[in-house]
Amino acid sequence: MLLFAGFSQAPRPSRFPELFLLTRHPPLGLLPRRRPQQTRSITVDGEGPNRPREGRLIPKPEVPCYPVHNDLRLLTAGRGADNGDQDKGLFGIGPAFFTTAGKTALAWAFRASGLQPGAAVLLPAYHCLAMVEPLPWLGLKPVFYRLHEDLSIDYAALEARLDERCKALVAVHYFGFPQDGPRLREFCTQHGLSLIEDCAHSFFGHRGEERLGSFGDFAIGSLPKFFPVGSGGCLVSARRPLPPEPLAAPGSLADLRSLVRDLQTTHYYGRLRPLGPITTGTAALLKALSLLGLGRDMAGLRDTPASLDYGAGRMGGTIQRACNPGEIAARRRENYRTICQALAGQPGINPVKPELEEGIVPYMVPLRIPALRRVFAQLEDRAVPMQRFGQFLSTELDDALCPVSSDLSHHGLQLPCHQSLLPEEIQWMIDRLCEICAAGRG
Numbered sequence: 001m002l003l004f005a006g007f008s009q010a011p012r013p014s015r016f017p018e019l020f021l022l023t024r025h026p027p028l029g030l031l032p033r034r035r036p037q038q039t040r041s042i043t044v045d046g047e048g049p050n051r052p053r054e055g056r057l058i059p060k061p062e063v064p065c066y067p068v069h070n071d072l073r074l075l076t077a078g079r080g081a082d083n084g085d086q087d088k089g090l091f092g093i094g095p096a097f098f099t100t101a102g103k104t105a106l107a108w109a110f111r112a113s114g115l116q117p118g119a120a121v122l123l124p125a126y127h128c129l130a131m132v133e134p135l136p137w138l139g140l141k142p143v144f145y146r147l148h149e150d151l152s153i154d155y156a157a158l159e160a161r162l163d164e165r166c167k168a169l170v171a172v173h174y175f176g177f178p179q180d181g182p183r184l185r186e187f188c189t190q191h192g193l194s195l196i197e198d199c200a201h202s203f204f205g206h207r208g209e210e211r212l213g214s215f216g217d218f219a220i221g222s223l224p225k226f227f228p229v230g231s232g233g234c235l236v237s238a239r240r241p242l243p244p245e246p247l248a249a250p251g252s253l254a255d256l257r258s259l260v261r262d263l264q265t266t267h268y269y270g271r272l273r274p275l276g277p278i279t280t281g282t283a284a285l286l287k288a289l290s291l292l293g294l295g296r297d298m299a300g301l302r303d304t305p306a307s308l309d310y311g312a313g314r315m316g317g318t319i320q321r322a323c324n325p326g327e328i329a330a331r332r333r334e335n336y337r338t339i340c341q342a343l344a345g346q347p348g349i350n351p352v353k354p355e356l357e358e359g360i361v362p363y364m365v366p367l368r369i370p371a372l373r374r375v376f377a378q379l380e381d382r383a384v385p386m387q388r389f390g391q392f393l394s395t396e397l398d399d400a401l402c403p404v405s406s407d408l409s410h411h412g413l414q415l416p417c418h419q420s421l422l423p424e425e426i427q428w429m430i431d432r433l434c435e436i437c438a439a440g441r442g
């Protein structure tokens with residue numbers, strides 16, 4: 001029998017309160033779990049630019065770094081959800097063209113912009129390798145541009161990088177904090193560039209009256225950063241036609257496999273545990289079917305150009321119906337503020353954006369940690385949930401071009417503030433970070 005109970009968070013507006021399953025929270029104890037799922041560190045920090053290299057085994061984060069299912073809303077495909085005319089983020093801009101990931105959405109933005117092999121794309125010096133990866137797939141070249149200390153675009157430096165090969169510009173609203181959209185629009189129109197707004201960190205949010213994603217010729221999103229799904233991306237446009245045909249559906253078995261993976265992560269973090277036996281049984285069945293050669297495993301395509309030919313599966317549409325944007329925005333903002341307040345004045349930890357202005361729906365809390373090189377391995381070993389955006393920069397970037405990006409690749413770390421975090425998880429994460437950073441200042 002499934003047990004239903006109220007959830008230990010603030011009440012949430014839903015037509016399905018009875019579907020909040022009894023949860024057992026993760027242990028959050030003094031030591032990492034005894035048998036954690038192992039993952040491999042790719043971090044070996046040294047002098048000069050960081051380069052990925054396989055390191056030692058480390059535990060899976062003790063607290064979910066990305067959203068997980070806290071209730072059954074997405075699993076019931078949003079039936080009964082009435083999200084009215086809430087701000088739907090990128091989905092409010094127009095119909096979405098679903099892709100396997102944010103990076104494949106970027107590739108489709110380049111294609112939809114009509115870029116031909118040999119063309120160059122202006123990319124920010126502060127980037128992740130996933131943003132650069134699709135360029136060689138399409139025969140495109142990156143030209144990097146510099147940012148100011150607050151991560152806004154340095155337009156004088158950008159103009160100096162322009163040449164006749166440059167056909168498109170990718171701009172990122174880092175961690176949800178907006179670039180100056182009207183200025184970007186004007187710059188790109190003036191120089192005949194296609195403007196691609198990379199909204200991987202800013203699925204929701206406004207700058208003044210304007211929705212992020214509405215300035216660009218195209219905007220892309222990365223679904224797992226804002227919703228409890230393991231993969232998926234989308235391309236939208238307020239101004240230009242999208243590719244006319246949706247991409248091939250990965251198929252029902254592939255959809256089921258992704259759902260089972262999402263649920264396994266969800267159970268690992270102590271949520272929806274009564275569904276565990278069903279998840280385990282379905283995982284075993286899928287394994288048997290794949291041994292018989294049935295059902296495509298999309299995970300195998302993840303880093304290949306073949307992933308360009310597939311869509312996001314059913315979850316893309318389900319998210320559109322079932323997500324509650326107002327709730328996601330409010331929780332993320334509240335968590336962001338809680339974390340910044342708790343970290344204010346903590347030795348060895350400097351929030352990069354301590355003020356959360358109106359309209360911003362944050363992706364993560366960006367921090368600068370001067371002693372990061374010394375403490376990072378400890379943070380990994382202690383299973384602190386975190387991300388290091390821009391830790392590894394393209395080998396084609398001149399390290400001297402943008403001192404801010406080089407600095408953040410060594411000292412930048414982000415903590416999650418997503419909507420699925422529980423108050424005790426936030427506290428646990430803050431306590432561990434403070435402890436380790438205070439001890440490591442040396």
Ligand SMILES: Cc1ncc(COP(=O)(O)O)c(C=O)c1O
Binds near residue numbers: 101102130201223
């Ligand atoms: C700014 C930015 N753009 C694009 C991407 C690529 O998104 P995905 O991981 O969904 O491929 C990422 C991924 O971290 C990102 O941070």
